[in-house]
Amino acid sequence: MAELKKTEIGTFLAKQGILIAFAAFMIGFALANQRFIELDNVFGVIRSSAILGVMALGVTFVVIGGNLDLSVGSMMSFSTIVVLDLHDKLGPGLAILAMFGLTLALGAFIGFLVGYLKLNSLIVTLGMLSAIHGLTLTWSGGKNMDIANKSGTWFAVFGQERIMGIPVPILIFALLAVVLSLLLSKTPFGRKVYAVGGNGQAATFSGIPRARVVFMTYLVSAFCVATAGLLQASRSMGSQNTVGQGMELEVLAAVILGGASLMGGAGTVFKTVIGVLILGFIQNGLLLVGLDFYVQYIVTWIIIILAVWLDVAAKRGRLWSPIA
Amino acid sequence: MSDQTPVLRLEGIVKTFPGVRALDGVSFSVLPGEVHALMGENGAGKSTLMKVLGGIHAPNEGQIFIAEEPTVMTSPMQAKAKGVVFIHQELSLADELSVAENIFLGELPLKGLGRVDWAKLYADTDAILQTLNVGFDARTRVGDLSIANQQMVEIGRALTVDPRAVIFDEPTASLTDAEKVVLFEVIADLQSRGVGIVYISHRMEEIFKITDRISVLRDGQYRGTLNTAETDEDEVTQLMIGRSLDLSRNESHHQMGDIALEVRGLGCGSLFQDVSFAVRKGEVLGFYGLVGAGRTEIAETIFGLRTPSAGQILLDGQEVHISSPIDALRLGISLVPEDRKSQGLVLSMNCRDNMTLPQVDDLTAGPFVSDGAEVAIFDQYRDKLDIRTPGWRQIVGNLSGGNQQKIVIGKWLSMRPEVLIVDEPTRGIDVGSKSEIHNLIRDLAAQGFAVIVISSEMPEVLHVSDRIVAMHSGRVMREFTSDEVTEDNLIQAISGITEKIA
Numbered sequence: 157m158a159e160l161k162k163t164e165i166g167t168f169l170a171k172q173g174i175l176i177a178f179a180a181f182m183i184g185f186a187l188a189n190q191r192f193i194e195l196d197n198v199f200g201v202i203r204s205s206a207i208l209g210v211m212a213l214g215v216t217f218v219v220i221g222g223n224l225d226l227s228v229g230s231m232m233s234f235s236t237i238v239v240l241d242l243h244d245k246l247g248p249g250l251a252i253l254a255m256f257g258l259t260l261a262l263g264a265f266i267g268f269l270v271g272y273l274k275l276n277s278l279i280v281t282l283g284m285l286s287a288i289h290g291l292t293l294t295w296s297g298g299k300n301m302d303i304a305n306k307s308g309t310w311f312a313v314f315g316q317e318r319i320m321g322i323p324v325p326i327l328i329f330a331l332l333a334v335v336l337s338l339l340l341s342k343t344p345f346g347r348k349v350y351a352v353g354g355n356g357q358a359a360t361f362s363g364i365p366r367a368r369v370v371f372m373t374y375l376v377s378a379f380c381v382a383t384a385g386l387l388q389a390s391r392s393m394g395s396q397n398t399v400g401q402g403m404e405l406e407v408l409a410a411v412i413l414g415g416a417s418l419m420g421g422a423g424t425v426f427k428t429v430i431g432v433l434i435l436g437f438i439q440n441g442l443l444l445v446g447l448d449f450y451v452q453y454i455v456t457w458i459i460i461i462l463a464v465w466l467d468v469a470a471k472r473g474r475l476w477s478p479i480a
Numbered sequence: 481m482s483d484q485t486p487v488l489r490l491e492g493i494v495k496t497f498p499g500v501r502a503l504d505g506v507s508f509s510v511l512p513g514e515v516h517a518l519m520g521e522n523g524a525g526k527s528t529l530m531k532v533l534g535g536i537h538a539p540n541e542g543q544i545f546i547a548e549e550p551t552v553m554t555s556p557m558q559a560k561a562k563g564v565v566f567i568h569q570e571l572s573l574a575d576e577l578s579v580a581e582n583i584f585l586g587e588l589p590l591k592g593l594g595r596v597d598w599a600k601l602y603a604d605t606d607a608i609l610q611t612l613n614v615g616f617d618a619r620t621r622v623g624d625l626s627i628a629n630q631q632m633v634e635i636g637r638a639l640t641v642d643p644r645a646v647i648f649d650e651p652t653a654s655l656t657d658a659e660k661v662v663l664f665e666v667i668a669d670l671q672s673r674g675v676g677i678v679y680i681s682h683r684m685e686e687i688f689k690i691t692d693r694i695s696v697l698r699d700g701q702y703r704g705t706l707n708t709a710e711t712d713e714d715e716v717t718q719l720m721i722g723r724s725l726d727l728s729r730n731e732s733h734h735q736m737g738d739i740a741l742e743v744r745g746l747g748c749g750s751l752f753q754d755v756s757f758a759v760r761k762g763e764v765l766g767f768y769g770l771v772g773a774g775r776t777e778i779a780e781t782i783f784g785l786r787t788p789s790a791g792q793i794l795l796d797g798q799e800v801h802i803s804s805p806i807d808a809l810r811l812g813i814s815l816v817p818e819d820r821k822s823q824g825l826v827l828s829m830n831c832r833d834n835m836t837l838p839q840v841d842d843l844t845a846g847p848f849v850s851d852g853a854e855v856a857i858f859d860q861y862r863d864k865l866d867i868r869t870p871g872w873r874q875i876v877g878n879l880s881g882g883n884q885q886k887i888v889i890g891k892w893l894s895m896r897p898e899v900l901i902v903d904e905p906t907r908g909i910d911v912g913s914k915s916e917i918h919n920l921i922r923d924l925a926a927q928g929f930a931v932i933v934i935s936s937e938m939p940e941v942l943h944v945s946d947r948i949v950a951m952h953s954g955r956v957m958r959e960f961t962s963d964e965v966t967e968d969n970l971i972q973a974i975s976g977i978t979e980k981i982a
């Protein structure tokens with residue numbers, strides 16, 4: 157009996173490997189610098205992670221469906237520039253609608269190529285990364301985009317206000333996380349995403365329209381990118397063309413850190429949120445500990461590898477194994 | 481024989497998985513030149529015991545002795561180095577590599593500068609394929625082979641080294657009679673060289689044909705060892721499942737209704753031509769033939785996975801055009817596919833979600849999948865099919881092979897389709913559950929559903945079918961009613977000896 161208990165605790169630990177790693181980092185940093193766990197700082201970190209987080213939520217769907225999305229960073233720049241530009245031309249409401257429409261159209265295009273034409277998602281989205289960047293530059297003429305009358309619009313509400321003391325970006329991130337978590341874990345669509353990513357052929361035999369499911373995952377991803385673009389634009393009220401550059405890799409890191417499998421079929425929205433927070437808190441912690449900004453890049457990478465390794469080790473019950 | 485040193489001996493092996501005590505102090509030994517059967521129900525622990533021996537699982541307790549030397553197995557490579565070769569239940573081949581590369585994986589012959597000696601590799605492989613008497617060569621890509629042929633490649637791996645012991649975990653599950661004969665020759669040859677052999681199978685006739693002793697596991701516990709020559713099927717079954725089997729056919733004399741599905745002159749390229757048959761509501765139609773006879777391809781065409789090049793499909797007298805499984809399912813046609821791992825299951829998903837996957841759209845309460853409805857379906861079929869799992873949350877990949885197959889069966893039975901096609905439904909299923917599944921198939925027919933059973937096991941086809949279609953290389957050779965069919969005329973028909981009689 158005692159033995160069974162031990163294995164049960166073992167499985168529990170194995171399943172929560174990433175949470176434990178997270179807790180360990182938090183305690184470590186908190187011991188090093190009190191300020192780390194002050195509410196103010198915690199809010200600050202989550203708030204600055206929100207944009208990355210919102211994008212990671214969407215990419216979680218794509219990855220579980222068995223594909224990649226490397227275009228999200230460049231697509232987020234596009235959304236930001238478009239909404240800022242249209243703001244002064246159409247007013248905030250229409251600008252937001254138009255921006256969502258255009259971003260979703262980009263997502264639909266990628267979804268069509270990967271889902272229906274069955275092209276390799278790595279190649280398609282890598283190509284789209286530069287193509288969309290080109291689109292953004294064409295739109296803006298290469299210039300930075302700014303809202304002319306910054307105080308005369310309600311547009312700032314998404315990025316800068318607080319509701320009941322909580323910053324709006326955090327609320328939007330949380331709301332989207334809850335809605336998408338339900339979508340993924342509780343609806344038939346979510347189930348199909350896991351099936352298509354886990355074993356596409358078996359999904360076909362079960363009468364699941366693979367192409368449509370993949371297509372939909374890219375729409376979800378594009379919707380999240382558009383939301384991230386809105387948060388970004390509203391926060392800064394002005395932007396460069398390259399605001400999202402490089403974020404696709406950070407997003408992917410957060411998703412994988414959360415335990416989604418690059419092979420598809422595994423992962424959850426909740427775990428992605430944890431992955432995002434780990435990434436955010438690590439960077440903040442290193443800053444508070446007083447590490448040089450450039451060294452941070454290297455240390456962040458080391459910590460990510462460490463967390464993933466702990467996760468894998470917990471799953472197989474030993475630190476090292478010659479067998480896969 | 482008893483004074484010989486065992487080639488391998490397992491002593492008090494305990495292995496637990498979360499929520500499962502898969503092995504509970506099992507001891508087992510194999511003598512040189514002996515074929516030792518390991519039997520037990522689905523989930524009894526046979527594969528797990530062999531995985532402990534093969535260095536895949538570390539036991540929680542117990543000792544392994546190779547030639548009476550205490551050994552700790554840490555990896556399959558090490559097991560192979562100690563002379564223990566393992567032919568797995570689930571195929572473990574690399575689809576993208578050639579047959580030769582698969583057979584010699586990890587030990588490719590080299591020449592200067594670490595380059596692969598391809599000439600030698602292909603020559604050695606072709607020599608092995610020669611003994612196996614197969615119709616493909618060393619350069620064939622494994623992914624292009626049928627499952628039966630892939631199984632033969634897997635068996636070929638045992639012939640590359642000079643083994644001390646070879647473990648066959650359900651090697652015949654996807655082989656037909658011709659290939660079985662070859663396998664048994666291979667085993668006899670190994671035996672004559674003093675190799676100890678562990679043979680896992682649910683097929684009694686094989687067990688009694690080729691084994692010397694039979695050890696039985698039940699719920700992870702060792703139940704005893706019998707000398708094959710001194711026992712019979714009933715005694716083994718008793719030991720395995722704790723009761724005797726009632727193998728009589730469920731002769732519910734039910735009314736047959738109208739024709740549910742009719743196929744006229746159906747053809748698909750070179751796979752099969754001019755196939756015509758009909759199945760009535762309330763009827764079980766058997767399809768018998770050798771691998772490659774085109775039975776699976778016909779099923780896949782009806783299910784919308786292949787486009788027919790000729791002919792018609794009629795459902796309830798109306799011609800239908802089925803261009804995808806989605807169409808087929810909407811029309812009430814289901815297919816239990818032959819390959820559970822690649823076509824039947826999402827291994828990373830849990831038991832319940834796998835079972836309800838095709839009907840998940842219909843199991844909703846509001847926008848969400850209804851937990852209750854899903855669990856109800858799962859519970860119902862877990863009980864009907866006696867699926868051994870600690871709960872519906874268990875990942876299907878962690879189930880024993882036979883229990884995985886039961887999930888696939890449950891998945892399609894629970895759809896209650898108008899026309900159910902089952903392709904090799906009892907592959908890897910233990911004797912008790914097998915008759916249970918046969919009964920379920922007959923029950924389904926009794927309730928007015930039309931069922932098509934494709935099987936390479938003659939007893940199975942004879943047992944469940946009301947009528948049997950015999951096929952040979954893509955053509956229907958003959959149709960038998962259950963009164964006129966005998967083993968002999970069935971064998972004749974599928975070997976292509978009789979002329980086609982329409």
Ligand SMILES: Nc1ncnc2c1ncn2[C@@H]1O[C@H](COP(=O)(O)OP(=O)(O)OP(=O)(O)O)[C@@H](O)[C@H]1O
Nearest residue numbers: 497502522523524525526527528878879880881882
């Ligand atoms: N990796 C695993 N994780 C969890 N449980 C496992 C794992 N492997 C096996 N089991 C469980 O251990 C038990 C024994 O499984 P095993 O595969 O040894 O059965 P078996 O006798 O080979 O059955 P079959 O005839 O169906 O192949 C089963 O209950 C199975 O669910």
Ligand SMILES: [Mg+2]
Nearest residue numbers: 527569880881
């Ligand atoms: Mg097994």
